[in-house]
Amino acid sequence: MSDAIDGPLAHVVLKVENISPAAPAVFxxxxxxxxxxxxxxxxxxxxxxxxxxxxxxxxxxxxxxxxxxxxxxxxxxxxxxxxxxxxxxxxxxxxxxxxxxxxxxxxxxxxxxxxxxxxxxxxxxxWVEVTGVTPAEVKPLDDVRAQVIALWKSEQRKVLLDALAQSLVERGNAGESIDALAAEQSRVAQTSQPMLRRFSNDTFSRIGVNSLFGSPEGGFSYALAGFGDSMVVMQVAKIETPEPGNGTAGLDEIHDALSERAGDDLIASLVTALQEKHVVEVNYGLLDQMVGDASGS
Known part of the structure; x- marks a missing residue:
């Protein structure tokens, strides 16, 4: 086992699991x-x-x-x-x-x-050669009016959706029932199957599941769902503590999940470091347009 090593993202410790002896190569x-x-x-x-x-x-x-x-x-x-x-x-x-x-x-x-x-x-x-440059020009508003309106609506929908989800969570944590909140939005509250901390699917993202596991029993939270164009408001109905077993069943799965999470943490640290060094702005309007064109919508 090595001493702590100061890596580019965090401190790491290396452990030698096995050493294979050298052997002459056969042609x-x-x-x-x-x-x-x-x-x-x-x-x-x-x-x-x-x-x-x-x-x-x-x-x-x-x-x-x-x-x-x-x-x-x-x-x-x-x-x-x-x-x-x-x-x-x-x-x-x-x-x-x-x-x-x-x-x-x-x-x-x-x-x-x-x-x-x-x-x-x-x-x-x-090799690249530029043979001509067309000066930038602003398109007439009439030519892009529909596109501008669609992009503006998309941006506003994201803002309003986030504000609505946050408001519902605050009201839920203040004592209102999830059934009443769902009915107010013409929705029906649904109960999921019990889930482990490493669970995720199209509805419950990893961020959403982490938010759930950070909430007390009865607590509300929300997260993006699907392709990021929807919100899911969640309430922790019950917290069950698993009984420790005597065997090793599930240890490999836990090991893989922890390894994957450690990798995700390293990537998140790298992204955070890059964002602090380089200012990044996401043009969601252009992104929606490109994704829409690619999907044929």
């Missing part, structure tokens, strides 16, 4: 892996040789179209793309390559300026 056992590695290395060398030839041609004044023709390469042309990665009509651009950071890179370039090659995740290279 036959690794022949296929060696062959695959040699093929991969040869392919990487060929790609790098082609990269050097392309760069030599570009230094000599050849355009990307000329280079592509000379070496039988494909040129992908994208007619238009805004900073959001969509066209001005709000649709994904045709032929847009799926390359992380491509849009940001394009918007840092000038027309006709040659830029160095960029690396692809699979070990290849790509």
């Amino acid at each position: 036959e056992d690794h022949k296929e892996a060696i062959k695959a590695q040699l093929v991969e290395d040869a392919a990487a060398d060929a790609v790098f040789d082609l990269y050097n030839k392309i760069e030599d041609e570009r230094v000599g004044g050849a355009t990307l179209d000329e280079v592509a023709t000379r070496f039988s390469l494909d040129v992908v042309s994208v007619d238009e793309a805004t900073r959001t990665g969509l066209t001005r009509a709000g649709q994904p651009p045709a032929n847009m390559p799926s390359i992380p950071g491509l849009i940001s890179e394009v918007y840092e370039m000038d027309i006709g300026i040659e830029t160095p090659a960029n690396d692809l995740p699979d070990g290849g290279y790509y």
Whole structure:
């Protein structure tokens, strides 16, 4: 067992579970892996040789179209793309390559300026050239009125839904019954099956379940449900303390759940650290539009 180690997110302790003694490798056992590695290395060398030839041609004044023709390469042309990665009509651009950071890179370039090659995740290279820039313009209100109204309604619905859920929880914790609160909203209160702390489904998210387990018996809480467009108001009907068993049944499940939760905590810590370092704002209107387009709604 190691001493506490100061990691980038938190302190950690390492434990050595097992040590496998070194053993000489047998060629036959690794022949296929060696062959695959040699093929991969040869392919990487060929790609790098082609990269050097392309760069030599570009230094000599050849355009990307000329280079592509000379070496039988494909040129992908994208007619238009805004900073959001969509066209001005709000649709994904045709032929847009799926390359992380491509849009940001394009918007840092000038027309006709040659830029160095960029690396692809699979070990290849790509070049980008901007052939034209369309000045930004504000669409006439009549053209986007319906979209603006829909986005505004979506934002307001989220705000009002959160306020309503919070109000119902406060009234429930003040003594009103969940049946009366549900009837007031033309709903019927439902009773779930008993759930463990690690339970979650489309209705009860992990955040919602954690909120429940942080409430006393009879206490109210609320959380997002579904895809985040609904709220569920919850009341703890009864708290049952499980009886400890003598065997090991369920220990593996508990171990997996704790490991998963520890991983979630580390990710949450990383996200929090990044949010403190980089200011992040979520454009829920654009997100709803993109998700709606992707789902065909």
